[in-house]
Amino acid sequence: MKPYRRRGALWWARWVGTAACVFAVVAFLASLRCEVHLEGAHWEVWLQRGSVLLLWDANPTTRPCRSVGVATTQRSLRDFEWRPEVLISDPGYVELPLWLPLLIIGHPTAFLWGRARRRPLAGHCRNCGYDLTGNVSGRCPECGLTIPS
Numbered sequence: 606m607k608p609y610r611r612r613g614a615l616w617w618a619r620w621v622g623t624a625a626c627v628f629a630v631v632a633f634l635a636s637l638r639c640e641v642h643l644e645g646a647h648w649e650v651w652l653q654r655g656s657v658l659l660l661w662d663a664n665p666t667t668r669p670c671r672s673v674g675v676a677t678t679q680r681s682l683r684d685f686e687w688r689p690e691v692l693i694s695d696p697g698y699v700e701l702p703l704w705l706p707l708l709i710i711g712h713p714t715a716f717l718w719g720r721a722r723r724r725p726l727a728g729h730c731r732n733c734g735y736d737l738t739g740n741v742s743g744r745c746p747e748c749g750l751t752i753p754s
């Protein structure tokens with residue numbers, strides 16, 4: 606047992622997964638109205654048309670130094686990139702439509718939420734999932750829930 610671990614790995618997986626899904630949805634919707642552009646010496650990241658586009662070039666001929674740009678735009682769902690594309694080369698790119706990470710992360714996250722609702726792990730708080738091993742106070746130190754003995 607690790608006495609210093611505040612929360613279980615599943616608790617973190619659930620919330621990190623949820624945060625990632627919310628981020629993907631927000632980024633997806635935001636790309637209807639704006640595009641975000643990050644640029645370094647050898648790479649560019651674009652958030653546009655419902656997807657994330659990563660480009661790299663080991664030997665760029667002209668490239669300003671690091672910059673960030675946000676531009677407003679008007680897009681409809683028909684303009685969006687729905688298919689992933691990869692060109693492993695130099696220069697190359699990866700285009701990842703946001704529905705893909707949403708699907709990949711959302712499915713196990715939904716599963717973890719369903720599981721957390723149904724049956725709490727033995728020896729864990731049924732409210733917050735805190736590990737109650739060795740706890741004799743009758744109260745969850747994390748959320749204050751009274752624990753039936």
Ligand SMILES: [Zn+2]
Nearest residue numbers: 730733745748
């Ligand atoms: Zn608790």
